[in-house]
Amino acid sequence: MDPRIREHAEILADHCTEMEEGDNVVIQMSPEAEDLAVALHEIAGDRGANPVWLTYSDRADRAYMRARADDDNEFETPEHKLSFYEDTDVFIIARGGANATEKGDVPPETTAAHRRAMNPVLKERLSKRWNLTQFPTPAHAQLAGMSTEAYETFVWDAVNKDWDAQHEFQSHMVDIVNDADEIRIVSGEETDLTMSVAGNEAINDWGKNNMPAGEVFTAPVKDSVEGEVYFDMPLYRHGKEIEGVRLRFENGRVESYSAERNEDALGGILDTDDGSRYLGELGIGMNRDIDEFTYNMLFDEKMGDTVHMAVGSAYPDTVGEENEVNESAEHVDMIVDMSEDSRIEADGEVVQRNGKFVFEDGFE
Known part of the structure; x- marks a missing residue:
C-alpha cells in the first residue's frame, strides 16, 4: 500500500474525527478507494472501534433516480437509512468513482426531489463527527486534466500537511x-x-x-x-x-x-x-x-x-x-x-x- 494512503487514513482518524474505542464508524466510499477503506479498518481495529464499509455506486444511484423520474419524482425518506445513521458516531466519506459524470443525464428536477427526501438523513449525519475527503482515481485525474500519478501527488500534497x-x-x-x-x-x-x-x-x-x-x-x-x-x-x-x-x-x-x-x-x-x-x-x-x-x-x-x-x-x-x-x-x-x-x-x-x-x- 502507498504509504501516503496510510498517512491520509491516520489524519482522518486522528485529526479529523478523533476515532476512539467503542465508536461505531461508517466508512463510505467507492470500490476504487478500497486501499483507504482497508487502512481505516486497520486503524479502527487498533482503536477498538466498530467499522462498517458502505460502498456506493454512481451507476446504481443513476439507475434508481432515472427510474423514479418517470414516477412524478416522488421520493420517500429512507427511514432504515436514517435509523442506521442515528446509531453511528463517526462518518468518513471519500469521493472517487469510476466516472465523474455518471449522473449527468439525471433530470435536474429529479435530483432536487431526491435531495429533499434525503435531507433528514443528511441532517443526522451532520450532527455526528464526520469528514468528507477524496481518494484519487483516474476519473478525477481526467476531470482535472492530469495524469493519474500527478493527481495522486496533488491530492496527497493538499491533504498530508501541517x-x-x-x-x-x-x-x-x-x-x-x-x-x-x-x-x-x-x-x-x-x-x-x-x-x-x-x-x-x-x-x-x-x-x-x-x-x-x-x-x-x-x-x-x-x-x-x-x-x-x-x-x-x-x-x-x-x-x-x-x-x-x-x-x-x-x-x-x-x-x-x-x-x-x-x-x-x-x-x-x-x-x-x-x-x-x-x-x-x-x-x-x-x-x-x-x-x-x-x-x-x-x-x-x-x-x-x-x-x-x-x-x-x-x-x-x-x-x-x-x-x-x-x-x-x-x-x-x-x-x-x-x-x-x-x-x-x-x-x-x-x-x-x-x-x-x-x-x-x-x-x-
Whole structure:
C-alpha cells in the first residue's frame, strides 16, 4: 500500500474525527478507494472501534433516480437509512468513482426531489463527527486534466500537511471577519456584493469536516445580501458542468440568474426549495498548496486567491443566536477568482487585494 494512503487514513482518524474505542464508524466510499477503506479498518481495529464499509455506486444511484423520474419524482425518506445513521458516531466519506459524470443525464428536477427526501438523513449525519475527503482515481485525474500519478501527488500534497500551521495562518482572517459587521466582495466589473455577518461566527476550517481543508467561512445574515456576482470558475454538479453563473440578490434572495452553460441545472438547484435561493455560506480560500483548478469543489473552494459562496443551507455553527439559520436540501458552492482586479472589504476597509491579505508581506 502507498504509504501516503496510510498517512491520509491516520489524519482522518486522528485529526479529523478523533476515532476512539467503542465508536461505531461508517466508512463510505467507492470500490476504487478500497486501499483507504482497508487502512481505516486497520486503524479502527487498533482503536477498538466498530467499522462498517458502505460502498456506493454512481451507476446504481443513476439507475434508481432515472427510474423514479418517470414516477412524478416522488421520493420517500429512507427511514432504515436514517435509523442506521442515528446509531453511528463517526462518518468518513471519500469521493472517487469510476466516472465523474455518471449522473449527468439525471433530470435536474429529479435530483432536487431526491435531495429533499434525503435531507433528514443528511441532517443526522451532520450532527455526528464526520469528514468528507477524496481518494484519487483516474476519473478525477481526467476531470482535472492530469495524469493519474500527478493527481495522486496533488491530492496527497493538499491533504498530508501541517494543519497546525495552516490553522495559525487562517486565524488572522477569522479575527477580521468576526470583528466585522459587513463584508463586501468586488471582482472586475461584474461582481459587487455586500452582506451582513453581524452576530454570526467565522469558522477556521483546518480539517475537522473536510479534508483537504483550508478556508475561513461564515454565513451571511439571511436577508442582507445585495448586489450581483459573477462566478468565473465552473463547477460540476451531478455530472453536469455549469459555467458562467450570474446571480442578482435583493433582500438576500436570488431574484434573477443566468449561466453560460447548463442553465437548466442551475435553475434546478435554485428551485429546490425556499432556502435554495439564499446564501448559506461565504468562504475565503486560503490553502495555497491547492494551486490548480480541478473541477472538484472539495479542493477548488480551498484555493488561495478565491472566495466561494454557497446557495442553500447554512451551517448552524456559523449562525448567531439572534439570526435565522437558512435551511435547504441544497448547499452548492460557486467560486470567484480574486487574484486580479479584486478586493475584500470588512466594514469598508480593504483586507484582501488581488489575493494578498492585509496580514501578509506584499499587501498594498
